[in-house]
Amino acid sequence: MKYFAIVYFLAVIIMSLVAFAMCGIDKRRAKKNKRRVPERSLHLVALCGGWPGALAGQRVFRHKTQKLSFRIVFWLVVLLHFAVVGVVVYLMMQWG
Numbered sequence: 001m002k003y004f005a006i007v008y009f010l011a012v013i014i015m016s017l018v019a020f021a022m023c024g025i026d027k028r029r030a031k032k033n034k035r036r037v038p039e040r041s042l043h044l045v046a047l048c049g050g051w052p053g054a055l056a057g058q059r060v061f062r063h064k065t066q067k068l069s070f071r072i073v074f075w076l077v078v079l080l081h082f083a084v085v086g087v088v089v090y091l092m093m094q095w096g
Helices: 002-031 039-061 068-095
Strands: none
Touching (some): 002 039
């Protein structure tokens, strides 16, 4: 269980850095009218543990803060992330 916790928190840190960078890149591309990072990609990284970085990126870069549909899906992704982690932890505890 300790090994899982270490791997999980390392994954969250790494994915959060990736998500934060993606928010910054997407915001910069939006300002320059260039090709954007797909919302699906932002949500996938958030689901894989990068939601803290994505949330920080939204705040720091003021990115996707006005788009209600993005925010709703983002928070559903966060809930799904915690549900998956909860199930995995539960199953690991059941198996010993």
